[in-house]
Amino acid sequence: MQDLDLSSIKILLVDDEAHCTKLMEALLKQAGYSRITATNDARQAAQLFQEIKPDLVALDMRMPHMDGFEVMRQLKPMIPNDDYVPILIITGELDAPTKHKALAEGANDFINKPVDGTEVVLRIKNQLETRRLHQQVRMHNQHLEAQVRLRTKVVEQTQLDLLNRLVLASEYRHDVTGAHAWRVGRVSMLLAEMKGLPPDQVDMLKKTAPLHDVGKIGLLDSVIMKVGAYDESDWEAMKLHTKIGSKLLSDSRAPLLIMAREIALTHHERWDGTGYHRLKELQTPLPGRIVALADAFDVMTHACSYKASLTLSEARVEIERQAGKQFDPELSQLFLKLIDREGEALMANATAVQLFA
Ligand SMILES: [Fe+2]
Incomplete structure (x- = not known):
C-alpha cells in the first residue's frame, strides 16, 4: 500500500491543557506531520473544523465551557454522510458507560493520558489509513455512478432515437x-x-x-x-x-x-x-x-x-x-x-x- 503523504494531512487538536497540545504537536511533528492546528478552547473547535477541514480530530473529553461530547455533536453535521473524518478521544481513564457514549456520539478510537508517544502516532496513522481507504472507495463509487449515469443516458437516447424513427416510418x-x-x-x-x-x-x-x-x-x-x-x-x-x-x-x-x-x-x-x-x-x-x-x-x-x-x-x-x-x-x-x-x-x-x- 502506498505510504500516506504526511505533509498534506491536516490534524486538529482540541484540549484545554496547553502542555498536552504542545506535547501532541511535538510528537506529531517528529513523526512527519506538519499541518497541525491546536486550540485550548473547545468553543473554537467547530469554527476551526470548518476553516481547516481536517483529516483527523484529536479531542479531549473533560474540558471547561464545553466537553468532548458537545464538540462531537457540533462537528457531526459538518461531516458529510459519505465522508469519514476520524475523531480520536485523548483523555484520562474513562469508565465503560462514558466510552460507550463517546463511541455512540461518533468517536473512532481512544488514547489514555498520559500519552504514550508511539501509541499516539500509530493509532493516528491507523485512523488516517482507514480514512484514505474510505476516500478511495468513495471515489471508486463516484466513478461507477458516473459510468452508470452515462450509460443510462446512452440507453435512453437510443430508445428515443428508435421511437423517433418509428414515428417517421409510420408517417x-x-x-x-x-x-x-x-x-x-x-x-x-x-x-x-x-x-x-x-x-x-x-x-x-x-x-x-x-x-x-x-x-x-x-x-x-x-x-x-x-x-x-x-x-x-x-x-x-x-x-x-x-x-x-x-x-x-x-x-x-x-x-x-x-x-x-x-x-x-x-x-x-x-x-x-x-x-x-x-x-x-x-x-x-x-x-x-x-x-x-x-x-x-x-x-x-x-x-x-x-x-x-x-x-x-x-x-x-x-x-x-x-x-x-x-x-x-x-x-x-x-x-x-x-x-x-x-x-x-x-x-x-x-x-x-x-x-x-
Ligand atoms: Fe389515428
Whole structure:
C-alpha cells in the first residue's frame, strides 16, 4: 500500500491543557506531520473544523465551557454522510458507560493520558489509513455512478432515437415530415400540463403521443394513400391502425412503450362510447383521452387530401360542441383555455428535437 503523504494531512487538536497540545504537536511533528492546528478552547473547535477541514480530530473529553461530547455533536453535521473524518478521544481513564457514549456520539478510537508517544502516532496513522481507504472507495463509487449515469443516458437516447424513427416510418407514406405526429406530441404535452400531470408524466406523454398512428404502417397502400373521400370500407380498414399499433408496441416492460401502446389503441375512443372500441368516458385511459383531443384538433386545423382545414375559432367552436360527446368534458374545457392562451401558435409545427430533448 502506498505510504500516506504526511505533509498534506491536516490534524486538529482540541484540549484545554496547553502542555498536552504542545506535547501532541511535538510528537506529531517528529513523526512527519506538519499541518497541525491546536486550540485550548473547545468553543473554537467547530469554527476551526470548518476553516481547516481536517483529516483527523484529536479531542479531549473533560474540558471547561464545553466537553468532548458537545464538540462531537457540533462537528457531526459538518461531516458529510459519505465522508469519514476520524475523531480520536485523548483523555484520562474513562469508565465503560462514558466510552460507550463517546463511541455512540461518533468517536473512532481512544488514547489514555498520559500519552504514550508511539501509541499516539500509530493509532493516528491507523485512523488516517482507514480514512484514505474510505476516500478511495468513495471515489471508486463516484466513478461507477458516473459510468452508470452515462450509460443510462446512452440507453435512453437510443430508445428515443428508435421511437423517433418509428414515428417517421409510420408517417412515411402519407406525411414524409411526420409534422402531424410532432404537432400532436406538443399539443398533448401542453394539455397534460394544463391538466396538472406530474412533470415525468408530461414528459412521457410528449414522447409517446407522436406514436399514436404507428399502426398505419400496417395499412394497405390503397387506404393510406387514397386521394379523395373515404367510403365505409376505407374507414373500416383505417380503424385497424389502432389494433396494429397496439400489437406493434405490446409486450414491453418499458414505461414509454407501455404508454405508447395505450395511446395507439385508444386515441380514437369517444367520451360517449361510440369510438373505435366502444370505450366510454373514463374507461379510456387519460393519455388516450388527451391524445384524442390533440389529434382531432390537429386534423381539424390542417387540410388533407379530402377536406379543408378549419380556422382556429371554428375548431374552438367544434371542440366546445363535442365536449361530453366526442371528448372528455373536463379536458375540453382545459383545451379551450389552451386555445385562448396559445392562439395560432397551437397550430404551429413542432420538431422531434423539441419533443425528444
Ligand atoms: Fe389515428
